Amino acid sequence: MCRCCLGGYGRGEQCVFSDIDLLFLFEKRVPRVAEDLVREIIYPLWDMGLDVGHATRSIKECVAMARKDFEVLTSILDARFICGMSPLFMKLMDQVRSKFINLKPDMIISWLVDSNRERHRRFGDSSYLLEPNFKEGQGGLRDYHTMLWIAKIKSGIKQRRDLEYYGYFSHDDYLHLSESLDFIWNIRNRFHLMMNRKSDQIHLEQQRRLAETMGIPAVNGNLPVEYLMGELHGHMEYVKQQHEMFLYEMEQQKRLQRKNKGLKTTEVKGLKFNRGMLNFASPEKILNNPRLLIDIFVESAAQKSPLNSEAKRLVADFGYLVDNDFRSDPEVVRQFERILTRSSQTFEVLNQMLHTGFLVRFIPEFKAVVNRMQFDQYHLYPVARHLLYTVKIMRDFDTDAPSPGDPLAVSLYKELKKKKLLLWAALLHDIGKGEPVEGHSERGAHMAEKILLEKGASAADAKTVAFLIEHHLLLVQNATRRDINDEETALSMARIIKRVEILKMLYLLTVADSMATGPKAWNDWTSSLLRNLFLKVLNILQHGELASGRAVRLVDKKRQAVAEIAAEEMPAERLERLLNFMSPRYMLYTAVEDIPRHLRLFSELGERPFVWHIDKSTESDTRTVTICAKDRPGLISRIAGVFTLNNIDILDVQVFTWRNNIALDVFEVTPPPDPIFENERWERTRGNLEKVLADNLELDNALLRKKDDAVPIQPYTAERPSEVVVDNTSSSFYTIVEVVTFDFPGLLFRVTDALFKCGLDIWVAKIATKVDQVVDVFYVRDFDGQKVDAPLQVEAVKSAIMEILPGDGSTNG
Numbered sequence: 001m002c003r004c005c006l007g008g009y010g011r012g013e014q015c016v017f018s019d020i021d022l023l024f025l026f027e028k029r030v031p032r033v034a035e036d037l038v039r040e041i042i043y044p045l046w047d048m049g050l051d052v053g054h055a056t057r058s059i060k061e062c063v064a065m066a067r068k069d070f071e072v073l074t075s076i077l078d079a080r081f082i083c084g085m086s087p088l089f090m091k092l093m094d095q096v097r098s099k100f101i102n103l104k105p106d107m108i109i110s111w112l113v114d115s116n117r118e119r120h121r122r123f124g125d126s127s128y129l130l131e132p133n134f135k136e137g138q139g140g141l142r143d144y145h146t147m148l149w150i151a152k153i154k155s156g157i158k159q160r161r162d163l164e165y166y167g168y169f170s171h172d173d174y175l176h177l178s179e180s181l182d183f184i185w186n187i188r189n190r191f192h193l194m195m196n197r198k199s200d201q202i203h204l205e206q207q208r209r210l211a212e213t214m215g216i217p218a219v220n221g222n223l224p225v226e227y228l229m230g231e232l233h234g235h236m237e238y239v240k241q242q243h244e245m246f247l248y249e250m251e252q253q254k255r256l257q258r259k260n261k262g263l264k265t266t267e268v269k270g271l272k273f274n275r276g277m278l279n280f281a282s283p284e285k286i287l288n289n290p291r292l293l294i295d296i297f298v299e300s301a302a303q304k305s306p307l308n309s310e311a312k313r314l315v316a317d318f319g320y321l322v323d324n325d326f327r328s329d330p331e332v333v334r335q336f337e338r339i340l341t342r343s344s345q346t347f348e349v350l351n352q353m354l355h356t357g358f359l360v361r362f363i364p365e366f367k368a369v370v371n372r373m374q375f376d377q378y379h380l381y382p383v384a385r386h387l388l389y390t391v392k393i394m395r396d397f398d399t400d401a402p403s404p405g406d407p408l409a410v411s412l413y414k415e416l417k418k419k420k421l422l423l424w425a426a427l428l429h430d431i432g433k434g435e436p437v438e439g440h441s442e443r444g445a446h447m448a449e450k451i452l453l454e455k456g457a458s459a460a461d462a463k464t465v466a467f468l469i470e471h472h473l474l475l476v477q478n479a480t481r482r483d484i485n486d487e488e489t490a491l492s493m494a495r496i497i498k499r500v501e502i503l504k505m506l507y508l509l510t511v512a513d514s515m516a517t518g519p520k521a522w523n524d525w526t527s528s529l530l531r532n533l534f535l536k537v538l539n540i541l542q543h544g545e546l547a548s549g550r551a552v553r554l555v556d557k558k559r560q561a562v563a564e565i566a567a568e569e570m571p572a573e574r575l576e577r578l579l580n581f582m583s584p585r586y587m588l589y590t591a592v593e594d595i596p597r598h599l600r601l602f603s604e605l606g607e608r609p610f611v612w613h614i615d616k617s618t619e620s621d622t623r624t625v626t627i628c629a630k631d632r633p634g635l636i637s638r639i640a641g642v643f644t645l646n647n648i649d650i651l652d653v654q655v656f657t658w659r660n661n662i663a664l665d666v667f668e669v670t671p672p673p674d675p676i677f678e679n680e681r682w683e684r685t686r687g688n689l690e691k692v693l694a695d696n697l698e699l700d701n702a703l704l705r706k707k708d709d710a711v712p713i714q715p716y717t718a719e720r721p722s723e724v725v726v727d728n729t730s731s732s733f734y735t736i737v738e739v740v741t742f743d744f745p746g747l748l749f750r751v752t753d754a755l756f757k758c759g760l761d762i763w764v765a766k767i768a769t770k771v772d773q774v775v776d777v778f779y780v781r782d783f784d785g786q787k788v789d790a791p792l793q794v795e796a797v798k799s800a801i802m803e804i805l806p807g808d809g810s811t812n813g
Helices: 007-011 034-047 059-068 070-077 086-101 105-123 141-155 171-195 204-214 224-257 283-288 292-303 309-317 330-342 346-356 358-362 364-369 383-396 407-415 419-428 440-454 459-470 474-481 487-497 500-517 524-543 548-566 572-581 584-589 594-605 635-645 675-693 699-709 747-757 791-802
Strands: 002-006 020-026 052-058 080-084 271-274 277-280 610-616 623-630 650-657 662-669 722-727 735-742 760-770 773-782 809-812
Touching: 002 007, 002 086, 007 020, 007 080, 020 034, 020 059, 020 086, 034 052, 052 059, 059 070, 059 086, 070 086, 070 105, 070 141, 080 086, 105 141, 141 171, 141 224, 171 204, 171 224, 171 309, 204 224, 224 277, 224 346, 271 292, 277 283, 277 292, 277 309, 283 292, 283 309, 292 309, 292 330, 292 346, 292 358, 309 346, 330 346, 330 419, 346 358, 346 383, 358 364, 364 383, 383 419, 383 500, 407 500, 419 440, 419 459, 419 500, 440 459, 459 500, 474 487, 474 500, 474 524, 474 773, 487 500, 487 524, 500 524, 548 572, 548 584, 548 594, 572 594, 584 650, 594 610, 594 623, 594 662, 610 675, 635 650, 635 662, 635 675, 635 699, 635 747, 722 791, 735 747, 735 791, 747 760, 747 773, 747 791
Parallel strands: 020 052, 722 809
Antiparallel strands: 002 020, 002 080, 271 277, 610 623, 623 662, 650 662, 650 760, 722 735, 735 773, 760 773
């Protein structure tokens, strides 16, 4: 009998709290006394608190299981002899290789590669994700394990160092890979120690604590947590790059072994192919012709072939040739723009440029955003990679592949005449985030204009790109924070944007930027709001500003249409009386087909406290809840509290008060958490609202209990305090109150309750969640229908809201 270890213990790469996997190996059969022997060894280890997994098998059983389960095979590939009869261990390894591995190596390797792709699909690209998975995500330890297993299958290597000895990595690449793995292992071990358990995904609320535990300093304006995560992403990106190159080279070797498959060739003098990957013919060629440093990337895009390790090293070594005149060489710029605008491989090639340092040499301003993490309300990924991903999404708009989530963006992109300018804007839109201070859009616009002028662009083109960057948040902020049904919102956008072509480019940049940020920034609801605002602004730019006379005619036209639809449902006199109760604002912003439904709701109301109707949205996975009730002070606050009590998030609110003291409130909300019991949850919510309106349920106490039961949402960056902004300039009829803070159960109820206690009516509410922060926006007037513009009133509103927000805050007028 012999004892051997498997998995990470077998590789000698075990982390704190990792499993200890042991194999008790017998030659022909497992004797009955083996169970007592194993118990004597394992029980003391369990008593020590170790997580020990074990198996007792014969050689024949091990080989049979390895054939059926490739995961068993990979654990045996990592096996290491501990003690006992070493010939048994050698016999096992020989038989696994001779009876299985040598017979079907390609099948096993294909399974490894396919399993890796599926794992990447499930866990994502950890070199990009804000909450990376050390082990399973792309760029994680499993990528390294896969390379190691494939090398063991192909070449029979015994340890990691053999990756260099057998030619899988150059000396420099092996040292860099070891450095990256050591960094990831160090972070993983320290994270396990901090959590006091095994955990491979580091969540936002844990990252700050880890940086503090490790004593990471603030570096170049980065918070300690931003610096730590930036370094981690950089090392995981290197593991990812090496893994991709390893698999590509292996595939090329298989390709060349097939019949009628010749070597790739290039007609670019000074370049050559090595095993399907691009390289320079010699270092001297680069010195004699520095343009090869851009030519190799152009050829990489054209041939869909990556640079090999030596080529990447040479690009880095000769990067100094890119400085100064090379950057503004018209031919070099033309070649770069060719990659940017025409290549289906744009993202991959730009990623290689970033990884080799070429992009930073060509655009020095990029240096400040490489691996820069910013935990703000807009971006989830390292800034430089976010910029490249934005370009990728933009280029996807120009393919014949299925729509990437916005069919309008696809059609608009194909209409554009100056795609090049839009792609420059996509590449540089967050370049101003290199400095950790506010105003990155304005700063980035100035930097981008300078970059474009240095690259030989015309002044007009440079100003266009600068405008797009300066205003790249304009549409999404107004779509999510302003009432898009308010004519003034679209008018103000049109006055800033001025040209239809610029509007289309700005919309495309907004969509690509939001998609590259992640699902918290881009979803069906955001898409619907943005598209509707775009169409309203487009209509103004194409047909001129809306006149008040047109609005009056529109209201008269709607009244006639409603009268025709509802004529069979109620007498004409009653219908006329009800239509006269409706405010012009309600008639202007409510769809014709919705008004008869609202009239029916009013007819059902009678003496009840409220009635409602719930619709599924056709454009997004949301619910429209239309509530008709007798108006009363604090009605919106109470409804918001009931929705919060039932885990229903409010996205948007339109508040209408008819002249007969009837409130018609339209809420756009997320569906209840459990889709199977959605109807039951709505019934429970209805019952809660009835009790609240009858003063039979104390919302404050109910929400306090809910908050105690819930997992608290902790802000992971205390440097960004809560903020209250009171805006009296954007709307002629309403005061706009913006509340930026960290989310917690009951927040919306408490803010709306504070507004009510200040004597304010809410007419429109917009709720936007950005990462861990929320931006709640309210259009309000006082109970007399006036704006809140007296200085004392403004300060009272700010103070009342700040009292119920977490932490110290700031206020702005």
